[in-house]
Amino acid sequence: MKASVYHDVNDFRLKDMETPNIGYGEVLLKLKACGVCGTDIHKAIHRSVPPETVLGHEFAGEIVMIGEGVTKFNVGDRVVGAIHVPCFTCHYCQRQQYTLCPEFKQTNIVPGGFSEYIHLSERHVRHLLFKIPDSMSYLHASLAEPVACCIHGQKAADIRPGDNVLIMGAGPIGLIHGQLLKHKDVSKVIISDISSYKLKKAKKFGIDYPVNIKNENLKAVVNQVTNNEGVDIVIIAAGISSLLPEAIQLLRRGGRVICFSPFEQNSEVQIDASRFFKDEISIVGTYSVSPFEFEEAIIHISNGTIDAKSMITHEMSLDQVGEAINFAANPAEKVIKVVITD
Ligand SMILES: [Zn+2]
Ligand SMILES: [Zn+2]
Known part of the structure; x- marks a missing residue:
């Protein structure tokens, strides 16, 4: 063979x-x-x-x-x-x-x-x-496998009805997350990237706010969409560790960042650590998939979600x-x- x-x-x-x-x-x-x-x-x-x-x-x-x-x-x-x-x-x-x-x-x-x-x-x-x-x-x-991975990641995110979610990165993983979220009863989904082609796809998939960070201010969009509160959830779907401090800045009090991408080995970033105590934010890592997400993934592909x-x-x-x-x-x-x- x-x-x-x-x-x-x-x-x-x-x-x-x-x-x-x-x-x-x-x-x-x-x-x-x-x-x-x-x-x-x-x-x-x-x-x-x-x-x-x-x-x-x-x-x-x-x-x-x-x-x-x-x-x-x-x-x-x-x-x-x-x-x-x-x-x-x-x-x-x-x-x-x-x-x-x-x-x-x-x-x-x-x-x-x-x-x-x-x-x-x-x-x-x-x-x-x-x-x-x-x-x-x-x-x-x-x-099925990447969709199942995203379902696995969203379990860790504990997304609730009415949440506003920001996805950083409109590659295949970001776009799958976006489609799964639109299927849930979340409020608004914002997605950021530098590719206008990928953001156009995001729009086609019903993602509410595609933001091109080359010429748009992501923080301004988040503030406008969330009434200056910040988003409930940020999903980082691009392997760039400097997105983490930015994600934390865009979170509402009590919000969660989900790190879904491999960051560079030993990459260190500076974050505003004061937010953990006073604002009860959390950062969650997620990796790969378990056998318990596949059946759902197959259904989402077959029914067009x-x-x-x-x-x-x-x-x-x-x-x-x-x-x-x-x-x-x-x-x-x-x-x-x-x-x-x-
Ligand atoms: Zn994969
Ligand atoms: Zn084991």
């Missing part, structure tokens, strides 16, 4: 690999679609994964082989899943902090989503594989993964989501 193997920045090679064998309880999946995620871009550009890694984790595919003991699935089933599975028994898992489970990041799909086939372990098959409706294309289904057709702007092939990553990373390009398809 073929896989796109990462070697270095701008160096992805299409390689012939042994098709994985499957054992008891395991599944072999033929990849049909795999989205290019912001974290794939981050890993490739910041060299945070070793050479010979196969990236890609937002996959949708067809089961082509099942191991002995697999009862939930059959050959021919159309499914989505994710990359890491928790153990469900450790200290973290007992407290529902599944993404912090020490085994979480040690479980992987083999070799990775940018390949023709992947091997899914017994634990993946048991807990982290979900059938999609016949009416849903593999292309659209590849959004998430406009998958407008989100996926480009399809590319397995031999174009390097180009796809550079393209998706370039803020000047008119791109939201790139998906690698077979």
Whole structure:
């Protein structure tokens, strides 16, 4: 089988690999679609994964082989899943902090989503594989993982009816958050970015106030929308740590900042610490997804809460993964989501 193997920045090679064998309880999946995620871009550009890694984790595919003991699935089933599975028994898992489970990041799909086939372990098959409706294309289904991640993040945000929410960053994650929020009974959603193309998409998705920070004052918009109170929630959906102090300034008393993006390693920022006590603000981190957000994500894609057709702007092939990553990373390009398809 073929896989796109990462070697270095701008160096992805299409390689012939042994098709994985499957054992008891395991599944072999033929990849049909795999989205290019912001974290794939981050890993490739910041060299945070070793050479010979196969990236890609937002996959949708067809089961082509099942191991002995697999009862939930059959050959021919159309499914989505994710990359890491928790153990469900450790200290973290007992407290529902599944993404912090020490085994979480040690479980992987083999070799990775940018390949023709992947091997899914017994634990993946048991807990982290979900059938999609016949009416849903593999292309659209590849959004299930990022949508599930956003649902996971919004659980941490404890968003309430009538809240005003600011999303910093109108990339795929910011736009998914925006669409999920518009589905909830929040009041106003503001989204900020420097790309007029992305902000135009935000408007199309019904997000109330797209703000281009190149020529608009975000604080002035927040003040106008919230009657100078500040927003209830800020979701940071761009990997820029200097957004954190700014987010804190834009919060109302008792508000929450949700950090949804990987910030640079060891990045330090200065914040107004006095606000924690006198204003009871909080900052919450959120990472990845647990097995408990997928079914909801699939429903949101199939009922149109998430406009998958407008989100996926480009399809590319397995031999174009390097180009796809550079393209998706370039803020000047008119791109939201790139998906690698077979
Ligand atoms: Zn992702
Ligand atoms: Zn665990």
